[in-house]
Amino acid sequence: xxxxxxxxxxxxxxxxxxLVFILLITLMVAAFEFTWVLFIRATxxxxxxxxxxxxxxxxxxxxxxxxxxxxxxSVIKTNTLGLLSDAQLDEHxxxxxxxxxxxxxxxxxxxxxxSSIVRVxxxxxxxFAITSLIQPRDVATGQIRPFTVNIxxxxxxxxxxxxxxxxxxxxxxxxxx
Amino acid sequence: MMDIAAGIRQSQRRLARWLGEDAEAxxxxxxxxxxxxxxxxxxxxxxxGMIIDxxxxxGQLVRNGGNMFARGVSFVSDQNKxxxxxxxxxxxxxxxxxxxxxxxxxxxxxxxxxxxxxxxCANAGLIVISQRFAVGNESLAASKFGSPANLDPQxxxxxxxxxxxxxxxxxxxxxxxxxTGLQANEIVYVVETFHTPSTISFPGIFSPQMMYSRAxx
Numbered sequence: 001x002x003x004x005x006x007x008x009x010x011x012x013x014x015x016x017x018x019l020v021f022i023l024l025i026t027l028m029v030a031a032f033e034f035t036w037v038l039f040i041r042a043t044x045x046x047x048x049x050x051x052x053x054x055x056x057x058x059x060x061x062x063x064x065x066x067x068x069x070x071x072x073x074s075v076i077k078t079n080t081l082g083l084l085s086d087a088q089l090d091e092h093x094x095x096x097x098x099x100x101x102x103x104x105x106x107x108x109x110x111x112x113x114x115s116s117i118v119r120v121x122x123x124x125x126x127x128f129a130i131t132s133l134i135q136p137r138d139v140a141t142g143q144i145r146p147f148t149v150n151i152x153x154x155x156x157x158x159x160x161x162x163x164x165x166x167x168x169x170x171x172x173x174x175x176x177x
Numbered sequence: 178m179m180d181i182a183a184g185i186r187q188s189q190r191r192l193a194r195w196l197g198e199d200a201e202a203x204x205x206x207x208x209x210x211x212x213x214x215x216x217x218x219x220x221x222x223x224x225x226g227m228i229i230d231x232x233x234x235x236g237q238l239v240r241n242g243g244n245m246f247a248r249g250v251s252f253v254s255d256q257n258k259x260x261x262x263x264x265x266x267x268x269x270x271x272x273x274x275x276x277x278x279x280x281x282x283x284x285x286x287x288x289x290x291x292x293x294x295x296x297x298c299a300n301a302g303l304i305v306i307s308q309r310f311a312v313g314n315e316s317l318a319a320s321k322f323g324s325p326a327n328l329d330p331q332x333x334x335x336x337x338x339x340x341x342x343x344x345x346x347x348x349x350x351x352x353x354x355x356x357t358g359l360q361a362n363e364i365v366y367v368v369e370t371f372h373t374p375s376t377i378s379f380p381g382i383f384s385p386q387m388m389y390s391r392a393x394x
Binding site for chain 1: 204219222223226229230233234237240241244245248249250251253254255256257259260263264266267
């Protein structure tokens with residue numbers, strides 16, 4: 001009889017532990033996922049800022065002469081700890097130049113010019129959950145819904161020491177389309 | 178005798194069962210007591226994480242605005258305001274509204290020697306706001322340096338040297354010091370950002386506080 005009761009209690013404790021364990025693990029994983037998104041946002045903020053800094057000083061190494069937008073992408077790549085592959089850089093990074101003295105809604109210009117405003121954006125970067133325990137899904141389609149991050153930074157271009165850099169293949173984000 | 182022994186065993190079993198059930202009930206009660214704290218801790222962790230993210234974004238916004246402002250960008254046009262709105266991603270700021278406001282102020286010390294008309298200037302020797310731009314929801318909070326009213330459409334003060342309206346308040350002592358602070362004709366670009374993270378709210382547990390960040394360029 002005693003043995004029976006003892007076994008019953010142990011089983012009870014095990015069931016209780018299992019219940020609490022599921023809850024605890026869910027919470028822990030939620031904390032991981034949440035922190036992961038925050039980390040990516042902070043990293044992309046920093047990378048965009050660094051790329052803008054590179055854009056306004058406009059001093060690309062010889063390998064990127066005539067291909068300035070690719071240089072900015074490489075700056076983003078070196079500052080994102082491998083979060084963005086080359087293909088993803090092409091998809092998500094956008095570089096725009098604007099006339100700083102614009103009085104209206106928007107005055108984009110094609111090439112880099114002194115005293116223009118450069119805007120570097122990392123658009124529609126999708127953060128998927130690390131684990132499969134917590135995956136937000138679209139209610140209608142049932143598809144896994146990633147967390148979308150949009151980061152933008154801009155600054156005024158400084159006077160160039162020489163000729164303005166040539167942008168080469170223009171960086172346009174295609175991921176949002 | 179057998180009946181008594183059986184009776185004792187039965188009452189022992191009852192006692193044990195009663196004790197056992199009691200222990201179970203106790204653990205349920207304990208769990209119920211602990212649960213609100215657990216939930217509060219989870220929500221608190223979530224809220225703190227969101228707040229840290231917002232603080233990072235506010236910092237980025239201040240740095241973006243300050244760099245552009247110090248390089249001479251005018252924030253009169255919608256295009257140039259939009260750069261700050263874009264940098265404030267996730268904060269819910271729009272060109273003229275939303276949950277955040279950015280104040281960009283050009284402050285300078287009026288020299289003692291400069292003359293306004295026939296006499297010394299009313300603001301001689303004082304720190305004034307000679308240019309001010311605001312992006313976002315101005316009704317959220319007023320700039321800590323004051324809100325000059327007499328501005329032209331370009332954000333410049335009509336009479337920064339002579340109009341007491343232009344005087345800057347709450348200037349940090351390090352800038353205000355006549356000996357080691359801002360000298361006559363020296364200028365400082367000040368960026369302030371206020372943000373209310375109104376979406377991060379757990380009624381009764383956590384209510385959003387106004388965030389404030391500023392930078393001097």
